[in-house]
Amino acid sequence: MSSRITHRGSPTGGDRVRVRRGRGSTVALALVLLAGCSGGSSEVVSPFTDPSVIATDPGDGIDPSATSPSDASSSTSVTPTSGPQPTVTAPPGVATLAADGPWRLVESAPGVDEPGLVYELMPGLWAWLPVEEDLDAGIGWYLTEADVPVIEAYLQARLVYFQAVNQKPMYLDSPDWAEWYADGGSAYLSVLQPRADRGEYGDLDLGVVLRPVVVGDGRTPNSAMVVSCTLDGGVILTADGALAEGSARGVAETSSAFKMSLAGGAWKVVEYGGAVGVCAG
Amino acid sequence: MVGLLSDSAIAVGNDLPPTVPPIYVPGARVVDIRESDGSLHRYTTIPTTSLFRTHGSSECTFTATGSGTTSDGTTYVAGQVVYSERWMFVEGLPEGFGEPNPADPTAGLGALADAVRHFIVFCDSYQHPLGLLDVGSRDPMLDPRQQLTVLRNDVQLVAPTVVDDPIVAEWGGWVTRHPGWLAVQPPAWRPQASNAVTWRGWTMYLLVTPRSLDFLVEYTPSVESAVMGITGWTEVVACVAPGDAVVAAPARVPARPDLGSPRPPGVNGPCTVTAPAAGTFTVTPIEAYDVVFWANGYTERLDPYWWAGPSSSFAVGDLASVNVTG
Numbered sequence: 351m352s353s354r355i356t357h358r359g360s361p362t363g364g365d366r367v368r369v370r371r372g373r374g375s376t377v378a379l380a381l382v383l384l385a386g387c388s389g390g391s392s393e394v395v396s397p398f399t400d401p402s403v404i405a406t407d408p409g410d411g412i413d414p415s416a417t418s419p420s421d422a423s424s425s426t427s428v429t430p431t432s433g434p435q436p437t438v439t440a441p442p443g444v445a446t447l448a449a450d451g452p453w454r455l456v457e458s459a460p461g462v463d464e465p466g467l468v469y470e471l472m473p474g475l476w477a478w479l480p481v482e483e484d485l486d487a488g489i490g491w492y493l494t495e496a497d498v499p500v501i502e503a504y505l506q507a508r509l510v511y512f513q514a515v516n517q518k519p520m521y522l523d524s525p526d527w528a529e530w531y532a533d534g535g536s537a538y539l540s541v542l543q544p545r546a547d548r549g550e551y552g553d554l555d556l557g558v559v560l561r562p563v564v565v566g567d568g569r570t571p572n573s574a575m576v577v578s579c580t581l582d583g584g585v586i587l588t589a590d591g592a593l594a595e596g597s598a599r600g601v602a603e604t605s606s607a608f609k610m611s612l613a614g615g616a617w618k619v620v621e622y623g624g625a626v627g628v629c630a631g
Numbered sequence: 632m633v634g635l636l637s638d639s640a641i642a643v644g645n646d647l648p649p650t651v652p653p654i655y656v657p658g659a660r661v662v663d664i665r666e667s668d669g670s671l672h673r674y675t676t677i678p679t680t681s682l683f684r685t686h687g688s689s690e691c692t693f694t695a696t697g698s699g700t701t702s703d704g705t706t707y708v709a710g711q712v713v714y715s716e717r718w719m720f721v722e723g724l725p726e727g728f729g730e731p732n733p734a735d736p737t738a739g740l741g742a743l744a745d746a747v748r749h750f751i752v753f754c755d756s757y758q759h760p761l762g763l764l765d766v767g768s769r770d771p772m773l774d775p776r777q778q779l780t781v782l783r784n785d786v787q788l789v790a791p792t793v794v795d796d797p798i799v800a801e802w803g804g805w806v807t808r809h810p811g812w813l814a815v816q817p818p819a820w821r822p823q824a825s826n827a828v829t830w831r832g833w834t835m836y837l838l839v840t841p842r843s844l845d846f847l848v849e850y851t852p853s854v855e856s857a858v859m860g861i862t863g864w865t866e867v868v869a870c871v872a873p874g875d876a877v878v879a880a881p882a883r884v885p886a887r888p889d890l891g892s893p894r895p896p897g898v899n900g901p902c903t904v905t906a907p908a909a910g911t912f913t914v915t916p917i918e919a920y921d922v923v924f925w926a927n928g929y930t931e932r933l934d935p936y937w938w939a940g941p942s943s944s945f946a947v948g949d950l951a952s953v954n955v956t957g
């Protein structure tokens with residue numbers, strides 16, 4: 351038996367902005383949520399991928415403690431997308447999300463220059479999904495039909511969160527929490543409620559790009575883990591519109607992991623939290 | 632004198648080209664396994680005894696041929712040596728392996744014990760290939776035998792069921808001192824395959840082939856027979872032994888031969904049993920199967936599987952009585 355590694359094409363160039371990573375670079379987003387943090391850029395986390403929120407015992411692959419230093423220290427310069435983007439069509443033969451889902455296929459998202467599908471979930475929130483393996487571009491996993499239901503449920507769950515946070519005031523009473531989170535979103539809500547009580551709210555600002563990947567660990571017909579190295583340009587604002595304490599503008603790479611389970615014919619999030627090494631590629 | 636040596640050393644050092652310190656990158660090993668649909672899934676949970684865990688030293692290394700960035704975001708320049716804990720193993724595309732043939736279950740690519748999966752080894756990122764690594768099928772990261780329970784639970788065998796001897800149709804039951812033939816329905820005596828199970832790049836089946844057939848026969852005398860001193864008994868009636876050539880008939884396996892004249896009570900030979908007196912026969916077929924584990928075209932024999940089908944009960948009567956009542 352012989353084998354070969356496929357190198358299908360190369361990343362397209364274009365004029366979109368590349369993520370710039372490196373130690374010591376400026377942390378784009380700053381909102382300290384971790385208890386016991388002493389401050390400093392390496393401990394800054396995103397409000398939108400808050401690793402201090404753990405639904406349950408995180409289990410394999412989920413690190414409840416923190417975002418990895420390399421993730422937190424990464425930054426990017428991003429050209430924000432303005433105005434509505436034209437809807438595009440997927441290349442033939444590739445797996446896609448359901449056409450009737452709360453997303454639409456668009457041409458691009460800020461900070462994404464690799465080939466793949468870009469879905470807009472709401473203004474300022476995108477998901478990037480590769481459609482073919484391209485190791486030269488660092489792409490191993492790509493969307494397959496088998497993983498489509500997992501990714502769709504993951505995105506639905508993430509959308510619930512962002513829709514809740516990105517309102518002034520935050521709206522935390524959506525019945526969608528119960529639809530997509532096995533705990534009804536209680537772990538998230540326990541963190542968000544104090545913020546909502548203070549009048550704080552989220553602003554997607556430079557945009558958030560989810561880059562979910564279904565990993566092999568724990569993957570069965572009824573379970574899956576989705577990790578994401580998210581390009582997070584969101585901020586948390588105070589009631590008067592100022593940056594909330596610890597929040598800063600810019601885009602950070604943040605790692606998160608969501609455990610999904612299939613029960614009663616529907617995929618739901620059963621655990622969620624920060625992760626380590628997801629952004630290492 | 633000491634100062635002179637010190638100055639000399641410094642002077643020599645200054646004549647060397649500037650050096651860049653090596654980079655040490657923390658991280659964890661990852662394995663990208665090619666699933667059965669051809670796509671890659673990443674695994675980070677690696678058993679301690681797996682070759683993916685034990686291969687090489689704690690860090691892989693490469694010397695940069697140009698500038699770049701490590702997996703933790705550290706920049707490097709040409710000529711700089713990078714040590715990384717992030718070993719990466721990426722599986723290549725396998726050759727085709729076809730479909731299993733239940734009628735010839737061991738046909739294929741050879742013994743599963745000899746099967747290997749091929750991986751390309753990278754250091755720190757896909758940009759730095761180090762070489763190839765073959766991993767055997769017994770590696771705990773890949774061993775398909777871990778899925779045998781799933782496969783066994785997924786086997787949907789046709790249950791062996793006792794087929795009525797023609798004497799039952801003719802007389803309404805078994806006839807005392809006349810031999811009867813024990814057999815099962817033909818669908819229960821044929822090679823069968825489980826549904827396919829896929830796991831970590833393996834496409835797996837269990838292939839089962841009928842191996843032997845026995846019947847557990849329990850005779851219970853009627854009250855009248857018991858009064859006459861007839862006692863019950865239980866016998867195993869051997870029918871098909873491993874390796875026997877089996878002749879099938881459209882309605883039964885094995886085909887029923889001419890059993891001839893009345894026989895003494897008890898087991899009269901393969902598949903043949905005779906009732907001593909009025910009563911009841913309870914017959915349970917026990918079929919054994921040869922089992923072959925098929926994974927990506929490689930095969931491995933497993934222990935035979937024994938399965939008892941549903942029990943069937945038959946009335947036993949005297950032929951005279953049957954004539955009287957008829």
